[in-house]
Every structure is written in structure tokens, then in C-alpha cells.
Amino acid sequence: MKKYHGVKNMVEYVRTENLKPGDMIAKSLYDENCRVLLKAGKMLTETAIRVIAQYGYKGVYIDNIDEFRRESVPIPEPLVDELTQLQLMALLKNIYNNKAIQCDFFDANFMADKKKLHVILEDIVDTLRKAEAEGKLLFELEDSRNMTSWLYFHSMKVCFLSIGMAIKLGLDKQSIMEIALGAIYHDMGKAWFADTIVNKKGLSEEEKALLRQHPEKMFRFLQKHNYSVATLYAVWQHHEKINGEGYPSGVKAGKITSSAKIVSCANTYDNLVNMNPYEGSLSLYQTEAIEYLSGQSDLDTNCLRVLFQVVAPYPVGTKVRLSNDMEGVVVKNFSQFPLRPAVIAGRDVVLLHKDPTYRNTTIKEVIK
Numbered sequence: 001m002k003k004y005h006g007v008k009n010m011v012e013y014v015r016t017e018n019l020k021p022g023d024m025i026a027k028s029l030y031d032e033n034c035r036v037l038l039k040a041g042k043m044l045t046e047t048a049i050r051v052i053a054q055y056g057y058k059g060v061y062i063d064n065i066d067e068f069r070r071e072s073v074p075i076p077e078p079l080v081d082e083l084t085q086l087q088l089m090a091l092l093k094n095i096y097n098n099k100a101i102q103c104d105f106f107d108a109n110f111m112a113d114k115k116k117l118h119v120i121l122e123d124i125v126d127t128l129r130k131a132e133a134e135g136k137l138l139f140e141l142e143d144s145r146n147m148t149s150w151l152y153f154h155s156m157k158v159c160f161l162s163i164g165m166a167i168k169l170g171l172d173k174q175s176i177m178e179i180a181l182g183a184i185y186h187d188m189g190k191a192w193f194a195d196t197i198v199n200k201k202g203l204s205e206e207e208k209a210l211l212r213q214h215p216e217k218m219f220r221f222l223q224k225h226n227y228s229v230a231t232l233y234a235v236w237q238h239h240e241k242i243n244g245e246g247y248p249s250g251v252k253a254g255k256i257t258s259s260a261k262i263v264s265c266a267n268t269y270d271n272l273v274n275m276n277p278y279e280g281s282l283s284l285y286q287t288e289a290i291e292y293l294s295g296q297s298d299l300d301t302n303c304l305r306v307l308f309q310v311v312a313p314y315p316v317g318t319k320v321r322l323s324n325d326m327e328g329v330v331v332k333n334f335s336q337f338p339l340r341p342a343v344i345a346g347r348d349v350v351l352l353h354k355d356p357t358y359r360n361t362t363i364k365e366v367i368k
């Protein structure tokens with residue numbers, strides 16, 4: 001446990017599960033409507049901690065008056081702040097649950113949400129482009145989805161990954177925005193079907209065929225709003241495979257748009273590492289997902305290359321075994337060297353990316 005070197009009061013970002021009654025909030029927390037949830041300076045109670053968890057906050061800033069850090073492994077701040085994520089989730093819920101759009105393409109509530117969505121996505125694009133400029137564009141991708149909220153989390157994370165990939169590909173801001181919109185909308189066509197099917201485990205063949213209509217449903221809807229070809233076809237083609245074995249059209253690589261190839265990779269990766277109700281949901285470790293995708297022939301290799309540049313194979317807190325058989329815990333990732341993080345091994349912090357003593361040492365495996 002690391003000391004504060006004589007400083008008795010230090011602001012620390014602490015995991016929600018490690019908060020204690022009596023902790024003092026250092027930065028105000030907000031709900032998805034930007035209303036103050038907990039004001040800075042408020043002392044936490046057990047009820048307040050439960051509320052923080054229910055709202056999906058992974059951690060909060062506290063005024064830590066203890067001699068030692070609360071977190072033995074300091075957690076990184078999310079690239080996109082949690083308030084922005086809450087606001088985006090709220091908009092996704094509004095759009096998904098707005099059944100009026102199925103008969104009124106220009107429903108007033110949707111038009112208002114659409115405008116807000118564009119503003120938030122532009123802010124996220126700017127944030128992630130800045131992170132890339134600072135050498136910090138690397139996603140840890142931890143979330144708290146469950147079987148009722150998974151679709152919103154999935155849409156958001158696919159969007160973040162797609163933006164990151166587009167940035168790594170060197171695309172301009174307008175092109176990145178078009179891909180971001182396609183990614184955020186890619187699964188919203190499932191709103192045309194009953195939740196009992198969308199969230200069902202063990203779909204029948206008839207139900208699978210029904211759900212496979214979701215790209216077309218949202219594509220047709222978005223067409224009415226004059227979205228770009230890149231946005232529309234990211235939605236329409238995100239289940240197409242470069243070997244021609246995807247749907248809805250079964251087209252091969254040459255007829256799949258670049259935006260769709262990006263969203264397809266992001267969609268597949270998130271489905272591998274996070275829960276969803278469908279057959280084939282594996283919940284793999286990040287390293288396992290990367291290894292699995294490396295052997296696939298149905299995704300664009302260039303998109304996979306940049307995907308692997310924006311996801312941390314070993315998120316902070318991962319227990320690992322090094323090739324010299326030492327065991328350790330990942331404490332920091334580096335965007336330029338995602339396979340060579342900083343690891344606490346014994347009493348030492350090993351910087352695998354630059355410590356000459358460990359030049360030939362690699363991470364052998366994740367300790368589960």
C-alpha cells in the first residue's frame with residue numbers, strides 16, 4: 001500500500017466498491033440530466049454509495065484523509081468522463097424506447113434527442129482526438145452492463161471503439177463523426193422488435209431471422225433524415241463479412257463500406273469481451289479476444305490492426321504471469337506499447353516497455 005509521503009489530505013479516484021461511509025466527495029456527481037446527484041463536500045452514507053453504484057459510476061473522487069492510498073492499484077480515469085457517458089446512455093434509452101418513431105419518422109421527441117446526440121458525439125470525438133494527440137488513446141473498457149441494459153452499453157462502447165479506430169486510421173473529423181453516428185445507431189433497429197426477443201437467450205431460427213432485420217429497420221429510418229452514406233451503410237452492413245458469409249446481403253469485402261468494416265470489428269470485439277444474451281457470447285478476457293480475432297478471416301485486417309491499437313490487452317488490475325514466471329499486477333498501460341504495461345512484481349514496479357532488465361520479458365498469461 002503506497003503512502004502519501006506526509007500529505008494527510010489527498011484527492012483520490014476510488015472504485016465505487018471501495019467507498020466507505022464517512023468518505024467525503026471531492027467532486028460533485030451528476031445524473032444523466034445534469035442535475036446534482038451528490039454535491040462536493042458531502043459525506044457519504046451507505047445509501048449514497050448504493051445510489052452511486054445504481055447510477056453506474058465506476059469510481060468517484062474523494063478527499064482521502066488516511067495515511068495510505070485507498071487503491072493499492074490506482075485506477076485510470078475514463079477517457080470519456082462518466083457524466084458524458086450517463087447523458088449518452090439516457091439519450092440511447094430515449095431513442096430506443098420511443099416507439100412513436102416507427103410510424104412518425106420526424107417525431108418531435110426524436111428530433112430533440114437527435115440534436116443532443118450530435119452535440120455529445122462531437123464532444124466525444126474531440127475528447128478522443130485530444131487523447132490521441134497526448135498519446136493516451138487506449139480503452140480499458142470496463143462497464144456494469146446487465147441483461148436489461150446491455151444494448152445501451154454495447155452501443156456506446158462500439159461507438160467509442162469505432163471513433164478510436166477511425167482516429168488511428170487518420171480520418172478527418174467529419175468522417176469520424178459519420179462513423180460515430182453509424183456506430184451509435186447500429187443496433188437501434190432492434191427497437192422494432194419485442195424486448196422478450198431482443199433480450200432472449202436461446203433464440204429459435206424464426207426469431208433469429210426476425211432480429212436479422214434490425215440493420216434494415218434503422219437504415220430505412222435514418223434514410224429519412226438524410227444521414228451520410230458512411231453513416232447509413234455502417235448501420236446497414238455492420239453484420240456483413242468480408243468472406244461474404246454475413247447478412248443482410250451477403251456481400252464480400254469489395255462491396256462493404258469502410259465505415260461498416262470499422263463498426264463490424266468494434267461490434268464483434270465488444271460482443272466477445274462483454275455479456276449479451278445471444279448464442280456465442282463468450283465474455284473473453286481482452287487478450288483472448290485479440291488472439292481469437294487475429295485468426296479470423298471474416299473481418300478487415302486493417303481495421304483489426306487499429307482495433308488492437310486502441311484496446312488495452314491487459315486492463316489495469318489484471319493479474320499476470322511473466323515469461324520469467326514472476327507474477328504481478330498491471331498498474332498502468334501505455335498507448336504506444338499496449339502489450340508492455342507497467343507491472344507490480346514483488347516489491348518492484350516493472351516498466352516492461354523501457355526497463356532494459358526486462359527487454360526480453362513478456363506477459364506469458366493472465367492469471368484468472
